[in-house]
Amino acid sequence: MKTGKIPPEILKKTVYPFLGEKRSEVLVHSGFGEDCCVIDFGDYVAVASSDPITGADTEGGYFSVFVACNDVAACGAKPVGILITLLLPEGSSESMLLKIMESIDRACREIGIEVLGGHTEVTPAVTKPVISATAIGMARKDGFVTSAGAKPGDDIIVTKYIGLEGTAILALDFEKFLREKLPEETVKKAQSLVKNISVIEDGLTASAIGVSAMHDITEGGLLGAIWEITEASGVGAEIYADRIPILPETQAICQVFEIDPLALISSGSMLICTSKGQEVVKALKEKSIPATIIGSVTSNGRYILKSGQKFPITPPERDELYRAIEKIKTSMQKK
Structure with missing residues (x-):
């Protein structure tokens, strides 16, 4: 497979048939074109989305926060916080880690959200920093939006x-x-x-x-x-x-x-x-x-x-x- 997103025809054969057991609390499930899941919490819903950053170097941490939070906003939900998984290549310096975290912090403060947790490690599995961000937001149950509602004439x-x-x-x-x-x-x-x-x-x-x-x-x-x-x-x-x-x-x-x-x-x-x-x-x-x-x-x-x-x-x-x-x-x- 080529660099980038896996093509839709492959996803349909090798990913979407293997998504575990569907839960009744989940209002929007995994599917092509849907970047977020939506989970029922009574009058409100939790909206979550996860994305990696692999193509940016200079501002990778900053981009990672906004890319994930943008998905949540596309559902009409307000971002609350973000979880970060950060994989660094062997030989990475402490200053590299500091620079990435400072850019993540800057983005979070601009949005007004918190880093809720995550995982950080050095691994030979990567040759450059890989940042995966999971954003969590909330919206009223009667107010969230999906990618699947477009209608002819819109x-x-x-x-x-x-x-x-x-x-x-x-x-x-x-x-x-x-x-x-x-x-x-x-x-x-x-x-x-x-x-x-x-x-x-x-x-x-x-x-x-x-x-x-x-x-x-x-x-x-x-x-x-x-x-x-x-x-x-x-x-x-x-x-x-x-x-x-x-x-x-x-x-x-x-x-x-x-x-x-x-x-x-x-x-x-x-x-x-x-x-x-x-x-x-x-x-x-x-x-x-x-x-x-x-x-x-x-x-x-x-x-x-x-x-x-x-x-x-x-x-x-x-x-x-x-x-x-x-x-x-x-x-x-x-x-």
Whole structure:
């Protein structure tokens, strides 16, 4: 198998049939396109999600907190705390551990959550730090959202801009390489996007107005998120290419690495399906969160409309971030 998410067809054969015994307290179970489980606690539900960080070096700890908490917010739940499993390679220094924990602490304080526990060890099983974060949040039982509720006729909204996380990771981890290719100001702007990867307020604001489904745009980028939310909901989608919001610095970095921004990891951007598109956009903009209606939910078929033509949307084989990293490693080896 290739680097990145395991493809849906393999998950369906080798993962989803082996999930133990289903519990009646679990309201949302494991399934394709669902990043969170939801557990019944009376008037409230607990929402939990777990994600690893393997593609970022410089701000891995910071990213790990937001990536997991963003999943919880996509269910309309407010994050409460996070558990961290941190695996360090042999020979790691105490200063490395300190740097990771300081970045985790910084992210938690920005959100207002606690590190509830976890596990930390040095192991020969990894060659670079691997950070796995499990976020726990809460919502009213009548107020949580899933990825599986999109309905034909819904507007499809994207918040902020696609590719924020991938752009920031590439600019931070490969700063020297990019400074040889792009203006310094472009690289600086790209690095500053690390401050915009939270979709917690996006999710809570939208769910308060009324949404059918939400999905934070992570690995696989916009294309992956559209595929997952439509597959989970059993619907289709039509997306207008000229409406997709992309920052100039993201376009510039993607051109350097020759990668597709539509398939680049995009924490910081939420995909929202709702029958109240204009109301949701207005509420988000009142919170200074850019939001754009990029298309609509249909009965079947997944397409991007560009220059009067329809192009089918297929699930990306892997995130473009991995392709970019491989390209720069190959380039360094040649030198």
